[in-house]
């Protein structure tokens with residue numbers, strides 16, 4: 001069973017222009033994630049980030065520790081995801097790109113929600129990521 005986390009955070013990048021920095025983050029992440037055996041997906045909406053990390057627990061936690069300390073975003077909210085299998089096997093990181101329509105699904109995750117509701121919303125964000133990953137441009 002893959003250990004999985006979804007976090008959402010608020011971007012501190014300036015837009016427009018932030019997209020290029022996110023593309024740099026994604027490109028730089030592929031090597032380290034692959035070395036740690038971690039797969040997943042990153043969405044950037046211009047307001048928020050959402051990222052799914054899945055793989056060996058040590059690898060996921062090591063990455064989350066680095067990401068937590070990154071000054072390019074703030075208030076990462078981490079939601080543990082129960083999933084039997086990886087959702088993005090073979091993808092060191094899918095960069096799902098600029099996706100402002102995801103904002104309204106991410107925003108409520110910053111409020112205090114019952115865990116079941118947070119888990120439900122998190123699953124919806126992950127399903128959207130899977131949709132982006134299937135697009136030819138992803």
Ligand SMILES: Cc1cc2nc3c(=O)[nH]c(=O)nc-3n(C[C@H](O)[C@H](O)[C@H](O)COP(=O)(O)O)c2cc1C
Pocket residue numbers: 025028029030032033042049051063066067068069070072073093
């Ligand atoms: C939104 C966001 C997502 C990130 N995702 C990853 C990632 O999946 N893998 C990775 O190696 N670094 C990622 N980074 C960069 C890390 O925060 C960090 O800069 C990098 O891993 C270097 O780690 P270190 O500073 O501990 O050496 C991300 C940064 C941001 C702002």
